[in-house]
Amino acid sequence: MTTTSAPAPSATEPALDVEGLCVDLNTASGTLRAVDGVSFSVRRGRTLALLGESGCGKSMTALSVVGLLDPAAEVTGGAVRVRGKDTLRMSAAERRKLAGPVLSIVFQDALTALNPVQPVGRQIGEPFRIHRGLSRRQAEEKAVELMTRVGIPEPRQRAKSYPHQFSGGMRQRLLIAMAVALDPDVLIADEPTTALDVTVQAQIMRLLRDLQDERDMAVVLITHDLAVVAQRADDVVVMYAGTVVENGPVHDVFSSPRHPYTRGLLDSVPEDAERGRPLPAVPGSPPELSAVPPGCVFQARCPLVRERCVRERPSLRSTGDGRSAACHFSEELDRA
Amino acid sequence: MTEAESSAVDGTAPVKDAAPARNRPPSWWLLLGRDRAAAVGAVILTVVVLVALFGRLFIGDRARRQDLDASLRPPSLGDGVYGLLGTDVLGRSVLARLIDAAATTLSVAVPAVLCSLLIGSALGLWAGYHGGRRESVVMRVADVILSFPSLLIAVVVLYVFSPSALNIVLILAVARIPVYLRTSRAEAAELRSRLFVDAARTFGTPSRHIIYRHILPIALPTLLTVATLDFCFVMLTESSLSFLGIGIQPPDVSWGLMVAQGRQYLQTAWWITVLPGLAIVLTTVSATVLAAWARIATDPAQRWRLTLPRKRRGASAAVPPEMIP
Numbered sequence: 208m209t210t211t212s213a214p215a216p217s218a219t220e221p222a223l224d225v226e227g228l229c230v231d232l233n234t235a236s237g238t239l240r241a242v243d244g245v246s247f248s249v250r251r252g253r254t255l256a257l258l259g260e261s262g263c264g265k266s267m268t269a270l271s272v273v274g275l276l277d278p279a280a281e282v283t284g285g286a287v288r289v290r291g292k293d294t295l296r297m298s299a300a301e302r303r304k305l306a307g308p309v310l311s312i313v314f315q316d317a318l319t320a321l322n323p324v325q326p327v328g329r330q331i332g333e334p335f336r337i338h339r340g341l342s343r344r345q346a347e348e349k350a351v352e353l354m355t356r357v358g359i360p361e362p363r364q365r366a367k368s369y370p371h372q373f374s375g376g377m378r379q380r381l382l383i384a385m386a387v388a389l390d391p392d393v394l395i396a397d398e399p400t401t402a403l404d405v406t407v408q409a410q411i412m413r414l415l416r417d418l419q420d421e422r423d424m425a426v427v428l429i430t431h432d433l434a435v436v437a438q439r440a441d442d443v444v445v446m447y448a449g450t451v452v453e454n455g456p457v458h459d460v461f462s463s464p465r466h467p468y469t470r471g472l473l474d475s476v477p478e479d480a481e482r483g484r485p486l487p488a489v490p491g492s493p494p495e496l497s498a499v500p501p502g503c504v505f506q507a508r509c510p511l512v513r514e515r516c517v518r519e520r521p522s523l524r525s526t527g528d529g530r531s532a533a534c535h536f537s538e539e540l541d542r543a
Numbered sequence: 544m545t546e547a548e549s550s551a552v553d554g555t556a557p558v559k560d561a562a563p564a565r566n567r568p569p570s571w572w573l574l575l576g577r578d579r580a581a582a583v584g585a586v587i588l589t590v591v592v593l594v595a596l597f598g599r600l601f602i603g604d605r606a607r608r609q610d611l612d613a614s615l616r617p618p619s620l621g622d623g624v625y626g627l628l629g630t631d632v633l634g635r636s637v638l639a640r641l642i643d644a645a646a647t648t649l650s651v652a653v654p655a656v657l658c659s660l661l662i663g664s665a666l667g668l669w670a671g672y673h674g675g676r677r678e679s680v681v682m683r684v685a686d687v688i689l690s691f692p693s694l695l696i697a698v699v700v701l702y703v704f705s706p707s708a709l710n711i712v713l714i715l716a717v718a719r720i721p722v723y724l725r726t727s728r729a730e731a732a733e734l735r736s737r738l739f740v741d742a743a744r745t746f747g748t749p750s751r752h753i754i755y756r757h758i759l760p761i762a763l764p765t766l767l768t769v770a771t772l773d774f775c776f777v778m779l780t781e782s783s784l785s786f787l788g789i790g791i792q793p794p795d796v797s798w799g800l801m802v803a804q805g806r807q808y809l810q811t812a813w814w815i816t817v818l819p820g821l822a823i824v825l826t827t828v829s830a831t832v833l834a835a836w837a838r839i840a841t842d843p844a845q846r847w848r849l850t851l852p853r854k855r856r857g858a859s860a861a862v863p864p865e866m867i868p
Contacts, residue, residue, distance in 0.1 A: 275741050307746030319738040324760045324843055330739075333756070334746040369843040382742075389746065 220291075221248035222425035223272070223310070223393040228285035230264070230271050232496070239496040241267045241280065243449040246523075249442070251392060254419065254426040256440035256457065258433070258472075262493060264449040265429045269395050271295075272427075273312045274302055289393060307334050311391040315398040317378035321370035327381050328354070328366025334388040353384040357414060376407035380414065387418050394419070395427045400435065412439055433476055437461055445469050448493050448504040451523055455530030465532035465540050467509045503535070511536050574840045574849045581836030584829035591826050595649040598642035606643035607794050610634035615812045629814040631805065637818055640796050644819065647797040651711055652777045658716035660770045663723025668754050668762065670724070671731025682728065685721035693718035694783065701789040711790060715777050726769050730762035764838045771834035775827035782823070798823050 230242035242264040249255040257265040270276050272287050274294065286293045289309050294302055314320040322330055331353055332346030341349065347366060354362035357380040370378060379399060386394060396415060400408040412435065419426050428440055436443055436457060443461075444454040445468065453466040464470040471489035491508040500506055503516040515535055523533040534540070575582050605625055613634035619626055625636035670681035697714045704710050734740060735758070743753050782799020784790030791797040798819040805815030839845045 273745050275744060277736075303747035303749065305747070306744070310745075312742075312745050314738055314742060316738060320742045322739040322743075322757050322761075325756070326843075333743065333748065337746065337748055337752065371844050385742070385746075 220250070222251045222289065223427065224248040224286075224288040225268070225272065226286045226288070228268060228271060228287065229283045230267055230276065230280055231283045232280050234279070236497065240499070241449055241496060242271065244285070245444075245446070245449075245451050246285075247442075247444045247451070247454065249393070249425040249427060251423050251425050252419070253442065254428055254440045256436040256443045257427060257429045257446060258431065258436050258443055259446035260431055260493065263446045265446050266397055267449075268446075269312065269397050269427070269429050273306070273310060273395060275312075304338075307338050307391065308389040309391055310393050310395070311386040311389070312395040312397060313379075313382050313386045313399045315401050317375065317382045317402070318370060320382055321378060323370055325369070326367050327370060327373070331366075331381060331385045331388065334385065338389055349388070350384075353388055354381070357381070357384040357418075358410075359384075375403055376410065379403060379407075379411050383411070383414060383418070387422065387424070390422055391424060393425045393427065395429070397429045398431070399428075400432075401430075408435075415439075433461075433472060445472075448499055449496070450504055450533065452505065452534070453530070453532040454523075455528070459528060459530060463540075465526050465530065465537035466505075466534045467511050467540065468505050469532075470540060471508070471510075503533075505534075511539065571840065574846070575836070577849045577851075578836050580832050584832040584836075587825055587829040588833060591645060591822075591829075592649070594642055595645040599646055602639045602642050605636050605639035606796060608635065615808065617812070618814055628818055629812070631812070631815045632808060637801075637814060640801060641798070641819060641822060644796045644798045644801055645822070647708070647791055647795055648778060648781065648799070648823075651708055651715070651781050651791070651797065652774055655712045655715035655719070655777050656770055656774050658712070659719040659773070660723055660766065662716070663720040664727040664759075664762070664766050666720075667724040667727030668731045668758055671728035672735050672750060672754050672758060674732065674735070678728065678732075681724060685724040688717065689721045693780070697780075697784055698787065698789060701784070706784075706789045706792060708791070708795075711781065711784060715780060718780075719773055719777065722769060722773060723766060727762055727766060730765060731758050734758045734761055764841050768834045768838055771827075771830040774830050775823075778823055778827065 225248065226246045228242055228245045229240065232239045232241045245264070245268050247255060247257075257268065259265045267276070267280065271280070271282050272294075276282065282295055285295070287295050289305060294305065294310075297305075321327065328347045328350045329343070331350035332341075332343070332348075335341045335346040335349050336343065351362045351366050354366060359365050359377060359380060365373075370381070373381065379402075383399070394415075399415065400411050403411060415426065416439065418424070428435070430436060440457045442455065443457045445452050445460070445466065447468050453460060453464065453469050455465075460469060461473060464473060468489070474487045475489060477486050489508055494500065494504065494507065500517070502518055502520055503509070503512075504520070506512050506516045509516065511534075513536075519535070521533045521535045523531050525531045526537055575585060602625075610630070611634050613622075613626075613630050614632055616622065616626060616630045616634075618629040618637075625639055628637040628641065630636055631640070666681050670678040693714075696718065697711075700714055701710060731754070740753055740757055743757055748756075778799065781790055781797060782802055785797055785800035786803035791800050793800070801819035802816050802823075805812070805819070809816050836849075840849055
């Protein structure tokens with residue numbers, strides 16, 4: 208690789224390490240904290256799921272990691288380390304060198320993420336032209352290889368087609384091809400299957416897994432789909448109102464949640480729903496960013512809420528076995 | 544994979560109307576042939592350009608040779624080739640003058656349009672993509688240029704300096720730059736927030752590449768359409784400058800100058816004014832029609848409209864052929 212001289216991380220060192228990330232939104236009515244002290248790390252070959260409902264700050268976290276926040280948002284604290292360097296404190300040029308070979312992202316909406324007037328082969332080849340200085344022809348050759356790899360039939364002919372001539376699933380494959388083009392250490396997948404139907408979803412998830420195994424990437428999977436997390440991720444970070452409420456290995460977290468929000472989410476999966484009985488749900492809705500309470504962020508919807516929760520915000524503390532939860536009473540949940 | 548997907552992919556879908564192979568874009572000639580108006584426009588423009596380039600080789604000094612005996616003759620078939628379109632008050636052949644003027648007119652209008660197109664779009668795309676202070680500076684410059692009546696600047700500058708073709712080109716180019724600046728800035732400002740631009744940034748594409756590879760191709764059809772319309776405007780402005788006597792100077796001649804000079808004989812000798820006027824109209828209409836065609840033909844998502852046989856085009860053909868099972 209010609210573009211970066213940093214050593215590849217060893218197996219134990221995290222490929223991506225986010226620590227205390229804070230993002231503020233500057234709005235007309237004042238500054239809102241959209242992401243508040245989010246930390247997580249992921250090693251190569253592992254998959255971390257960022258789980259949470261819409262508006263909980265998971266996409267905002269992803270965008271600040273890749274440096275695509277829009278001008279109204281501002282990273283006010285924390286660190287995002289890849290290959291031992293903090294990307295938040297890098298110059299734009301340094302950061303550009305990392306974008307692609309180290310860190311890349313797959314977007315949710317594949318149609319708008321592809322340029323409508325460029326043949327897809329040329330777009331997929333673009334990373335090679337920028338980072339490896341290949342000619343257009345060589346880059347398109349590479350693009351055809353990648354298209355073969357992600358399962359586009361007749362890639363050589365299809366490379367000359369335009370994005371609107373592909374189906375949704377195929378477009379998502381193209382985006383994935385583009386994202387893995389330069390063999391990144393870390394691949395961030397921002398709800399990669401939300402816009403697709405279930406069978407295509409499964410294919411895309413399988414493709415992501417195969418590519419991950421083949422290239423030994425760390426994958427950060429952003430989703431609100433509990434089933435995807437259960438099947439696909441190794442670790443999970445549950446987010447609520449811009450904060451991390453629980454994290455740990457997926458199996459442990461899902462079998463015995465230590466935060467009432469996680470418990471509520473899991474209970475709301477209609478696996479043994481009966482006709483005529485209301486489906487269980489977490490009552491209420493998440494707080495507005497402008498009205499996050501001073502105590503626990505989840506207090507308004509929590510079945511265990513007590514006086515202490517209103518007064519004091521629980522910090523994320525370790526609860527053993529590599530897990531942590533931000534609840535004053537997580538032990539109670541464990542026993543229940 | 545769904546069935547529709549596989550049949551679309553392997554190309555065996557029974558595409559009607561013998562459309563060309565799906566992944567090879569149909570040739571430009573074919574696309575042009577399918578739009579009759581655009582084809583006619585292209586032919587007319589080609590003729591005009593050829594006449595402008597080579598016409599002077601054939602007419603010699605006919606455009607300037609005076610023959611007072613043959614003054615103000617109407618168009619007729621009896622006076623040889625150069626009498627076909629009549630003569631002006633000094634007995635000069637209108638046909639020869641039209642041919643000579645074609646070269647002058649195009650040599651003013653084309654460079655002027657190209658200059659303002661290039662400078663205006665480059666600055667506008669750059670300003671629109673980056674936004675912020677760069678955008679403000681560029682847009683304020685555009686406002687300043689627009690706030691002067693362009694004819695007034697032209698009069699002042701051409702009065703101070705000599706009214707040579709080069710100066711006219713420069714004046715017209717500067718006066719028209721704001722049009723491209725504003726159009727391209729608006730396009731770039733809208734496109735820079737699209738997801739594919741973000742996607743390009745996620746793998747570290749430098750901004751000049753984003754502007755050139757992602758934004759320009761989308762903005763270009765609009766800019767070219769603006770440019771062809773502007774081509775008409777520039778030709779007409781050149782005529783008004785000539786009319787005021789600070790444009791093309793006799794004995795050189797341009798279409799606009801011919802219109803201006805023939806005006807006083809309009810009631811007795813219509814051909815001196817009407818024929819060059821017709822030349823201006825024909826050229827500009829052809830350019831406009833061709834621009835409309837180019838807009839569709841260069842848009843990958845619209846191009847299929849031109850590959851349909853004529854009778855199926857229009858409102859009934861709202862679905863691309865590849866989507867018809």
